[in-house]
Amino acid sequence: MAERRVDDYGQFMMTLIKDPLNMHRYYKTTMQPAWSAVRELRKRVAEALVDCPADLRAAAVMTASELAENAIKYGEAIESAPDIQFSLCADDGEICIECTNGCTNAAGVTELTERVREIASSADPSALYIERLEQLMANPTDSGKLGLYRVALEGGFGLECTYVNDVVRVKARRKIQ
Amino acid sequence: MSNRNIQLDTLTISVVRSAPHATIMWKGTSDSRNPGAVLNPALEQLVQAVANYDITVDFTELEYMNSATVAPLMELIRKLDTNCKSVLVVFLDAGWQCTHSRCMSAIARTLKNVSVENRSPQGN
Numbered sequence: 043m044a045e046r047r048v049d050d051y052g053q054f055m056m057t058l059i060k061d062p063l064n065m066h067r068y069y070k071t072t073m074q075p076a077w078s079a080v081r082e083l084r085k086r087v088a089e090a091l092v093d094c095p096a097d098l099r100a101a102a103v104m105t106a107s108e109l110a111e112n113a114i115k116y117g118e119a120i121e122s123a124p125d126i127q128f129s130l131c132a133d134d135g136e137i138c139i140e141c142t143n144g145c146t147n148a149a150g151v152t153e154l155t156e157r158v159r160e161i162a163s164s165a166d167p168s169a170l171y172i173e174r175l176e177q178l179m180a181n182p183t184d185s186g187k188l189g190l191y192r193v194a195l196e197g198g199f200g201l202e203c204t205y206v207n208d209v210v211r212v213k214a215r216r217k218i219q
Numbered sequence: 220m221s222n223r224n225i226q227l228d229t230l231t232i233s234v235v236r237s238a239p240h241a242t243i244m245w246k247g248t249s250d251s252r253n254p255g256a257v258l259n260p261a262l263e264q265l266v267q268a269v270a271n272y273d274i275t276v277d278f279t280e281l282e283y284m285n286s287a288t289v290a291p292l293m294e295l296i297r298k299l300d301t302n303c304k305s306v307l308v309v310f311l312d313a314g315w316q317c318t319h320s321r322c323m324s325a326i327a328r329t330l331k332n333v334s335v336e337n338r339s340p341q342g343n
Contacts, residue, residue: 077252100315108286172325178293185255188286196318
């Protein structure tokens with residue numbers, strides 16, 4: 043049985059009643075591309091997963107935050123995607139976090155999809171992360187390009203990315219053990 | 220003994236000096252969009268102030284940081300390695316800090332004066 047309510051941001055949030063044998067959590071929101079929205083998102087994700095193990099909750103909060111930050115930094119408002127769409131679903135032994143935004147920078151999206159592919163094909167996410175740290179040490183004026191490596195290594199999430207009609211969708215999935 | 224603080228929104232970096240030792244404590248959360256813009260020049264001054272000291276960089280009270288914080292953090296470690304006698308980097312032996320501790324340990328092998336330590340959460 044579902045309880046429907048509208049929160050202070052005029053968003054739609056549906057909370058499923060807990061099933062003691064399974065974990066069902068669902069959170070969906072529309073975000074404006076304002077940096078202050080990321081902190082609020084972390085709070086809402088933590089609330090949605092309040093009864094989950096602490097390490098899973100922390101991993102999901104971090105993943106949600108990193109994906110949202112990327113959407114704000116690299117996304118843009120277009121007719122078919124004027125806002126950032128965020129969703130979290132924990133169900134049937136898996137947690138899935140998805141972030142969708144518009145982007146007409148095809149070169150930037152190509153770089154994104156290549157990074158997702160690199161992470162998916164790597165047997166050792168820590169090697170990718172450490173290699174990036176070494177690059178930062180060698181080039182102090184360089185920055186960024188760590189978030190997705192962090193989602194994979196620290197969060198334990200697998201990543202997928204699609205790009206259709208200038209809309210980027212990044213999905214992070216993790217088994218709930 | 221002398222103290223100085225760096226403040227960036229909900230992040231506080233405090234420095235306590237008692238020659239020949241200094242502790243640089245990171246506390247709170249770091250989630251600014253471009254933390255390096257504020258931290259890099261402030262940390263550069265901090266490094267100059269603790270040159271030739273034995274340094275402890277303590278992250279155990281850092282509750283959360285975004286990936287954008289990593290670059291200025293690594294730059295701090297790199298400069299301390301160059302300018303100080305020794306650098307001990309301390310992480311909490313729990314949660315998200317375990318991963319960063321392992322990565323920092325790997326990086327420390329390429330540095331001259333940096334070592335990494337894990338501390339148990341208080342009460343454990």
